[in-house]
Amino acid sequence: MAREKIHVGLEIGTTKVCAVVAECRRDGEMRILGVGESPSRGVRKGEIIDFKNATQCVHDALADAEDRSDHQIKDVWLAISGGHINSLNNRSSLTLPEESTISAKEIESVEFKAKEAGIPKENVIIHSVIQRYYVDGQKGVIDPHGMMGTKLEADFHIIHGVTNRIQNAIRCVREFDIDVEDIVVNSVASAQVVLDCQQKEAGVVLIDIGGGVTDYIVYKDGAVCHSGVIALGGDHITNDLCIGLRIPIARAEKLKIEEGSAITENIPPGDKITLKNDTGFSGKDIERQMLNMIIQARLQELFIILRKRIHDVVPEHFLGAGILLTGGCSLMRGIREVAESVFSGTPVYLAHAQSVSGPMSAFENPQLSTCIGAAKYAQAVHAEMPEETIFDRLKGFLSGRA
Amino acid sequence: MITYPRWLERGIDKEPVLRLLGIGNAGVNIADRIAVRASLPLETIALNSDQQSLNASVASKKVALGPLTTHGLGAGGDPEMGLEAARESLSELRLAVDGADVIFLCSGLGGGTGSSTAPQLAELARANGSLVVAIVTTPFQFEGRRRTQQAQDALRIISQHADAIVHFENDRMAEITAARTEAEQTFAACDDILFQSVASLTRLITCSGPMPVALPDLLGVLSSGGGSFLFGNGESDGGNRAHEALEIALRSPLLDRGRLLHESKKVLVHISGPASLTFAEVATVMQEISRSTSPLALLHLGVSAAKDDSAPLIVTLIGHCGTAGKESKAQPLPTSEPIRKPAETLFVEQPTEEIPAASRQEPAPTKQTTPKVKQEDLPLEPIARGRFEKIEPTIVEGEDLDVPTFLRRKIKK
Numbered sequence: 023m024a025r026e027k028i029h030v031g032l033e034i035g036t037t038k039v040c041a042v043v044a045e046c047r048r049d050g051e052m053r054i055l056g057v058g059e060s061p062s063r064g065v066r067k068g069e070i071i072d073f074k075n076a077t078q079c080v081h082d083a084l085a086d087a088e089d090r091s092d093h094q095i096k097d098v099w100l101a102i103s104g105g106h107i108n109s110l111n112n113r114s115s116l117t118l119p120e121e122s123t124i125s126a127k128e129i130e131s132v133e134f135k136a137k138e139a140g141i142p143k144e145n146v147i148i149h150s151v152i153q154r155y156y157v158d159g160q161k162g163v164i165d166p167h168g169m170m171g172t173k174l175e176a177d178f179h180i181i182h183g184v185t186n187r188i189q190n191a192i193r194c195v196r197e198f199d200i201d202v203e204d205i206v207v208n209s210v211a212s213a214q215v216v217l218d219c220q221q222k223e224a225g226v227v228l229i230d231i232g233g234g235v236t237d238y239i240v241y242k243d244g245a246v247c248h249s250g251v252i253a254l255g256g257d258h259i260t261n262d263l264c265i266g267l268r269i270p271i272a273r274a275e276k277l278k279i280e281e282g283s284a285i286t287e288n289i290p291p292g293d294k295i296t297l298k299n300d301t302g303f304s305g306k307d308i309e310r311q312m313l314n315m316i317i318q319a320r321l322q323e324l325f326i327i328l329r330k331r332i333h334d335v336v337p338e339h340f341l342g343a344g345i346l347l348t349g350g351c352s353l354m355r356g357i358r359e360v361a362e363s364v365f366s367g368t369p370v371y372l373a374h375a376q377s378v379s380g381p382m383s384a385f386e387n388p389q390l391s392t393c394i395g396a397a398k399y400a401q402a403v404h405a406e407m408p409e410e411t412i413f414d415r416l417k418g419f420l421s422g423r424a
Numbered sequence: 425m426i427t428y429p430r431w432l433e434r435g436i437d438k439e440p441v442l443r444l445l446g447i448g449n450a451g452v453n454i455a456d457r458i459a460v461r462a463s464l465p466l467e468t469i470a471l472n473s474d475q476q477s478l479n480a481s482v483a484s485k486k487v488a489l490g491p492l493t494t495h496g497l498g499a500g501g502d503p504e505m506g507l508e509a510a511r512e513s514l515s516e517l518r519l520a521v522d523g524a525d526v527i528f529l530c531s532g533l534g535g536g537t538g539s540s541t542a543p544q545l546a547e548l549a550r551a552n553g554s555l556v557v558a559i560v561t562t563p564f565q566f567e568g569r570r571r572t573q574q575a576q577d578a579l580r581i582i583s584q585h586a587d588a589i590v591h592f593e594n595d596r597m598a599e600i601t602a603a604r605t606e607a608e609q610t611f612a613a614c615d616d617i618l619f620q621s622v623a624s625l626t627r628l629i630t631c632s633g634p635m636p637v638a639l640p641d642l643l644g645v646l647s648s649g650g651g652s653f654l655f656g657n658g659e660s661d662g663g664n665r666a667h668e669a670l671e672i673a674l675r676s677p678l679l680d681r682g683r684l685l686h687e688s689k690k691v692l693v694h695i696s697g698p699a700s701l702t703f704a705e706v707a708t709v710m711q712e713i714s715r716s717t718s719p720l721a722l723l724h725l726g727v728s729a730a731k732d733d734s735a736p737l738i739v740t741l742i743g744h745c746g747t748a749g750k751e752s753k754a755q756p757l758p759t760s761e762p763i764r765k766p767a768e769t770l771f772v773e774q775p776t777e778e779i780p781a782a783s784r785q786e787p788a789p790t791k792q793t794t795p796k797v798k799q800e801d802l803p804l805e806p807i808a809r810g811r812f813e814k815i816e817p818t819i820v821e822g823e824d825l826d827v828p829t830f831l832r833r834k835i836k837k
Contacts, residue, residue: 066815105818253818254825261810262828271811319829327820 027404028055030087031211031396032098034076034191036234036257037350038062039083041098042393043091044378046401054380057390058087067234067253068103068208070190077197084200097201101396102148102191103208103235105253107183111153112139115175124157124166124174136178146185148207153177153245179246181207203400208232209239209249211395214402215375215385216348217241224342227332228373229361230392231324231351233257237392238328240336248335252327256351259320266316267308273297277308284318284356286311318360325364344369350389442626443467443524447542448506449477449498450532450561456482457615458530458622465630466528466622469520471545473509473537474498487520489513489541499536503574506540517541521549526629527556528622529586533575534563543581550585555643557625558586559618564594587643590621590655617676620657624740628694628726637694637726645692645724645742654688654743661736665697666705669739670712676741685716688743694726697737701729709739717743 031042041058060082064072084095114135116128137150155163156175166174192202212230213222222241230237234255240248259282263274281295289311299305332338345368347357352372361370375385375394384390444466446455452470459468459482470483475496478486488496490509499506510517521527527549531538542558549556560582562575583589592614628637658672674685685691693713695706706727714723721743809817812826819825823832 066812067818071815105816252820252825253816257811258826258828261812261826262830265810265828266830316828316830319833323825323829323833 027401028093029397029400029404030095030098031101031393031398031400032080032084032195033101033208033211033393033396034065034068034070034080034194035062035232035350035392036065036068036255037232038389039065039076039079040390040393041083041087041095042384042390042397043087043093043095044380044394044397044401046397046404048405050401050405052378052398052401054378054384054394055093056087056089056091057381057384057393058083058085058090060086062233065234067105067255067257068232068251069105069187069234070194073190073194077194080194081198084195084198095200097203098195099396099400100191100195100202100205101208101211101392102183102188102205103232103237103251104183104187105235105251106145106187107148107181107207107251108141108145109179109181109249110139110141111177111179111247112136113175113177114138115173118172118174120172122170124169124171126167128174129166129176132174132176133178136176137180139178139180141180141182144184144186145182146188147180147182148188148205149179149181149210151179151181151210151246153179153247154243177245179249181210181249183207204403206396206399207237207249207251208235208392209237209251210246211393211399212237212348212391213239213241213246214395214398215378216346216373216391216395218376219244221343221346225336225340226343227328227336227341227345229328229345229347229352230349231255231347231357232349232389232392233351236324236328236349236351238332240332242336242340248332250331252324254320254324254327255349256354259317259351259354262316262320263313267306267312269297269306269308270303273300273303277313278317278354281308281310281313282317282354283314284321284354284360286314286318289314314356317354318356321354321357321360322364325361329364338365338368341368344371346371346373348373348388348391352388440525440629441467441523442526442528442629443469443521444528444530444622445520445545446470446472446481446483447529447531447545448472448535448538449474450535451530451538451542452477452481452483454530454532454559454561454615454618457612458619459483461616461619461623466626467524471517471520471537471541472498473506485520487513487516489516489537499540501571502536503540503578506536506538509537510541510544517545518548521545521552521554524549524552524554526626527554528625529556529558529560529582530618530622531558532561532563533578534567534571535574539574539578543578543585546582546585550587555629556586557588557590557622558582559590559592559622561592561594561614561618588625590618592618617655621655624655624657624694624738624742627696627728627738628692628740628742631694631696631726631728634729635725635727637692637724641692641724641726642742645690645744654685654691654741656685656741657738659736659738661698661734665737666708666739667712669737670709673739673741674716685713685741685743686718688717688721690722690724691717691741691743692724692726694728694740694742695737696728696730696735696740698730698733698735700733701727701737705737713741 027046029044029046033040039060039062043055045053045055060079062079064075070076088095114132116132137147154177155166157163157166157169157171158173195202208230213228216228217226223244225242227240232255234257236252236254238250260274260278263278264271293310294307295310297306345365358370374388375391378385385394442465444455446452452472455468468483469485470478470481471487471489472478473489473494478488490512493509493512529542529545531542533539546556546558563571656673656676658669660668662668695709809826817824817826
């Protein structure tokens with residue numbers, strides 16, 4: 023019987039802090055034991071701006087998760103995000119002595135060399151994910167271990183971010199003597215549970231639109247080929263509504279969730295939404311056309327930026343599995359239509375965590391994709407046996423432990 | 425100052441004679457309020473064709489206009505009748521302006537008496553060598569086009585003779601008070617602005633001090649080249665009095681909340697304060713003013729200090745904005761001259777056509793540039809970033825994405 027291990031994924035999001043306690047079996051099964059949530063304060067655009075408040079929120083979320091899962095949390099896997107996170111692709115090569123086989127040592131040193139990529143001094147590498155190896159120029163080598171060759175080359179996808187900002191998020195958790203076992207970038211975490219091997223092989227873009235930031239990751243031929251973060255999210259829609267409709271921010275948020283849509287067609291002219299009056303707010307009639315127009319403009323812009331960035335790396339017609347949207351903002355009505363109009367010809371789907379068991383409400387919620395993904399990533403890293411073939415790219419993540 | 429013989433003749437030690445004339449019902453009202461409000465060194469004369477209004481007035485001297493024409497019942501809003509009355513009382517009018525160094529003409533234009541008599545008084549006073557400051561209001565839009573037209577005609581003639589016009593549009597009355605203010609208070613606020621302008625002009629002329637205002641400077645700023653007169657006045661005796669007084673002055677409705685100051689080519693700043701007025705305070709005020717005026721504007725500074733310490737610090741801003749630029753003083757005497765020029769004033773008639781040298785240099789460039797000085801809404805205004813105001817902006821390809829997309833795309837509401 024496989025040994026069971028419990029992993030906790032934690033995400034300090036802009037809208038809420040959530041912690042997922044998951045039981046992971048060696049055979050790859052993962053079961054969610056409990057989800058703890060707390061509305062987030064002191065976080066903007068995925069980064070902590072008010073340490074004290076954010077710490078309190080982390081505490082509340084972890085306490086909630088402990089209650090629900092009946093498990094005492096000792097260490098967590100922290101999903102991080104923020105506009106400072108960047109990525110690049112780097113190739114390194116290693117010349118081997120004559121007549122030698124490639125061993126773990128050689129693979130390690132080729133990765134080490136790849137990490138010498140030119141990243142800014144204040145940044146640190148969070149992940150270095152193997153894309154492909156070349157042995158003596160032979161393409162598409164998945165695992166060169168034990169192969170013979172004189173020249174080993176490797177393409178790595180390197181994700182890096184500003185050290186201090188990452189440290190702040192970690193310190194937030196360590197305040198309560200809870201250890202951060204490792205960190206994982208949002209997009210990498212989400213990809214663990216939302217995407218499957220076929221999709222990664224066919225070419226897929228995963229866009230995780232959260233409250234403050236949008237994380238995206240592009241897979242092609244089974245490997246990560248691009249990833250990034252744009253500090254735009256649902257908060258921006260709320261802010262736009264607050265400015266455009268001249269209503270308080272709390273009202274704007276509520277209106278966005280309850281009535282907001284990104285479709286401006288087929289609205290009966292003069293269709294109005296009446297906001298009831300409240301303390302300090304004297305009620306207002308909002309034109310639906312205006313509301314939807316503001317939302318559509320913002321989302322359209324976001325997708326246009328994404329398209330530009332993705333197109334530079336992978337032309338759309340190579341994305342066999344299309345585009346998947348997840349994250350809290352993917353719940354916005356009409357978001358799929360807007361995305362399809364921007365990425366014309368590429369199918370767009372709404373997605374949530376797959377291949378996990380537990381309460382349906384947890385994994386079917388796209389807001390939790392990242393958090394569940396962080397736990398899954400933990401499992402993938404922990405399953406250190408080479409025969410583990412849950413994910414083809416496991417090896418990459420293994421070595422990706424910074 | 426050849427054109428102002430009275431100023432030349434005046435002895436050094438002699439105080440200038442300032443006279444306030446209230447003409448017509450509205451004018452008498454304004455003059456009354458000014459006379460009641462403060463003890464300015466002013467002689468007040470009420471001139472009206474309506475005997476009732478004269479009876480109620482507090483003016484020290486009252487002149488009934490055209491008692492035979494109007495029978496003391498007023499001109500009834502008819503300028504023809506007003507003109508008739510003025511002709512009848514020409515000698516009284518002449519007497520009213522006689523011997524004054526500065527004449528303030530208060531009148532509500534658009535009616536019968538004020539619209540016809542005020543221009544004539546202005547001309548008479550000017551011919552007499554006095555400095556003429558007209559304080560006029562123009563009717564509300566809702567009073568009809570006829571009245572507006574009458575007021576405009578009168579204003580045009582006055583502007584040909586007066587040295588300065590303080591023009592207050594009644595339509596702007598709504599701007600100076602809150603929407604729900606009682607009518608009485610609104611009118612009082614309006615009168616207050618007119619009062620302030622008279623009071624500070626009086627102060628400017630009479631005050632001596634470490635740095636008195638030179639008359640050519642004042643005239644240069646006031647010369648009514650057809651534009652509007654900017655005026656701001658603020659007083660404070662608090663701890664931060666210099667700053668506060670200036671703030672109040674800049675908020676004046678006649679400055680359009682300080683915006684018009686940018687367009688002014690000449691600005692006169694007068695700071696009057698208690699004996700304890702410091703140079704640092706003067707410097708503070710001037711620095712702040714130079715920030716809100718155009719860099720090309722010519723600033724005139726006057727400083728006066730009172731003897732006692734209890735006087736508040738008063739900042740007065742006077743500027744002239746030639747936005748209209750339509751009426752020129754080049755042809756000062758219109759063909760339709762209302763009254764024959766009195767023969768005894770002929771020797772000063774020539775000067776009436778001449779603008780003092782100091783003011784002459786100024787209007788020319790103003791008029792040339794005026795059509796362009798109209799300020800547009802600059803794109804520099806703070807762009808709405810809302811809740812993302814204080815945090816690191818998201819900038820992609822040079823665009824600040826925190827600003828709502830619909831604003832950047834300029835999608836119409």
